[in-house]
Amino acid sequence: MVNDDRSPEQKAAGAETAKMLLDIKAVNFRPKEPYILTAGWASPVYID
Numbered sequence: 001m002v003n004d005d006r007s008p009e010q011k012a013a014g015a016e017t018a019k020m021l022l023d024i025k026a027v028n029f030r031p032k033e034p035y036i037l038t039a040g041w042a043s044p045v046y047i048d
Contacts, residue, residue, distance in 0.1 A: 026048050027047050029045055030044055030046070031044040
């Protein structure tokens, strides 16, 4: 279990920020076909 000491305002700000990043496609998830990073590592997440 994770200890979450954030206030309701902080939780709302985090959720809104995550939604905005997903809406503008700044964060992408591709678990079935991972991105290959410059270092050669495979990652299911890409942050532009």
